[in-house]
Amino acid sequence: ADVHAQATPAQIVSALENKFGVYPGERRNHTKGICFTGEFQATPEAAELSRSPLFQGVPVAVTGRFSQAGGNLHIADHTPNAHGMALRFTLPDGQLHQMAMLDIPFFDVATPEGFLQKQLATTPDPATGKPDPGKVQTFKNAFPETRRLAQALADQSRIPAGYHRLSYNSIHTFMLENTEGQTTAVRWSFVPAEDQPAYLSPEQAASLDANYLLQALQTQLDAGEIRWHMQITLANDGDPLTDPSQPWSGNHKVIEAGILKLQAVNTGADAACRSINFDPLRLSDGVKASDDPVLQARSPAYAISFGKRSQEASLAQ
Numbered sequence: 100a101d102v103h104a105q106a107t108p109a110q111i112v113s114a115l116e117n118k119f120g121v122y123p124g125e126r127r128n129h130t131k132g133i134c135f136t137g138e139f140q141a142t143p144e145a146a147e148l149s150r151s152p153l154f155q156g157v158p159v160a161v162t163g164r165f166s167q168a169g170g171n172l173h174i175a176d177h178t179p180n181a182h183g184m185a186l187r188f189t190l191p192d193g194q195l196h197q198m199a200m201l202d203i204p205f206f207d208v209a210t211p212e213g214f215l216q217k218q219l220a221t222t223p224d225p226a227t228g229k230p231d232p233g234k235v236q237t238f239k240n241a242f243p244e245t246r247r248l249a250q251a252l253a254d255q256s257r258i259p260a261g262y263h264r265l266s267y268n269s270i271h272t273f274m275l276e277n278t279e280g281q282t283t284a285v286r287w288s289f290v291p292a293e294d295q296p297a298y299l300s301p302e303q304a305a306s307l308d309a310n311y312l313l314q315a316l317q318t319q320l321d322a323g324e325i326r327w328h329m330q331i332t333l334a335n336d337g338d339p340l341t342d343p344s345q346p347w348s349g350n351h352k353v354i355e356a357g358i359l360k361l362q363a364v365n366t367g368a369d370a371a372c373r374s375i376n377f378d379p380l381r382l383s384d385g386v387k388a389s390d391d392p393v394l395q396a397r398s399p400a401y402a403i404s405f406g407k408r409s410q411e412a413s414l415a416q
């Protein structure tokens with residue numbers, strides 16, 4: 100089979116289900132997570148770049164979700180992994196604006212085909228309970244870009260000290276449009292305001308509970324504020340705008356775009372984030388998606404996952 104043949108969103112979701120199993124009513128990826136509410140307030144510098152109501156400096160209500168990458172609902176929190184922060188902003192004029200970011204600096208694959216082939220190659224072999232090393236090697240050879248992220252993360256632990264201690268990155272490029280009609284290509288990050296981002300060594304993590312990330316958030320909320328700076332990085336000429344597997348290297352102009360404040364966490368069956376599809380293409384006027392093929396593929400895959408879990412969900416709440 101041609102591993103670079105077009106991948107459909109249905110094939111991708113099936114591959115996730117086959118790799119991780121299905122938890123009825125739950126997301127097919129980023130299955131384990133924690134809902135939260137918060138507030139975002141932008142700086143005047145952000146309003147110069149984008150006319151979106153998100154960036155006009157008025158406090159905006161946020162419904163969000165932290166998550167573990169992958170479709171395992173019961174993954175232990177001290178598993179080395181990628182982590183997500185998804186945000187839904189309810190703008191003053193009623194528009195919704197969404198972001199779904201990761202704590203890795205850039206993506207491992209450049210295309211949806213790469214994402215599909217990674218799921219297929221890393222699905223446990225029923226005979227051994229482990230992925231077939233030959234298939235993994237074939238995947239790496241066919242998608243050599245994956246070496247870049249593997250090298251960047253080689254010496255790093257991916258075990259978080261807490262969801263509040265992680266920086267979350269847009270990874271994709273987006274286009275901001277201001278009131279004068281000027282367009283600026285950007286990527287952005289949410290960087291912890293109180294402490295440096297922190298990961299734990301396997302030794303530090305060994306004694307932690309499998310669900311310590313929820314506990315850590317609650318403890319920190321009781322002790323003080325949890326906030327992130329939104330930092331917008333402006334593209335230089337020649338920066339890749341459609342390849343999420345390539346970092347932007349060298350010096351860049353970075354602006355302080357606002358502050359996100361976490362107000363409460365909620366894990367109940369009625370938590371608001373459960374029924375949200377954090378489709379990253381749901382954007383407000385003043386922010387546009389780039390032609391990044393991975394970004395474009397996410398929307399239909401999330402819709403399939405959302406449709407399936409909605410059909411399975413109980414109506415009694």
Ligand code: HEM
Pocket residue numbers: 111112125126127128129132164165166182183184185199200201206210211214268269270271343375376377393396397400401404405408
């Ligand atoms: C082709 C590439 C990708 C595919 C097919 C994919 C697929 C999915 C699916 C099916 C879900 C569950 C959606 C739901 O049921 O609501 C999900 C969740 C998520 N994805 Fe992706 N994803 C991809 C790439 C990415 C990238 C590049 C990022 C970050 C930049 C990302 C961040 C997230 C986050 C944060 C969530 C959890 C959202 C939530 O809490 O509801 N994904 N992904």
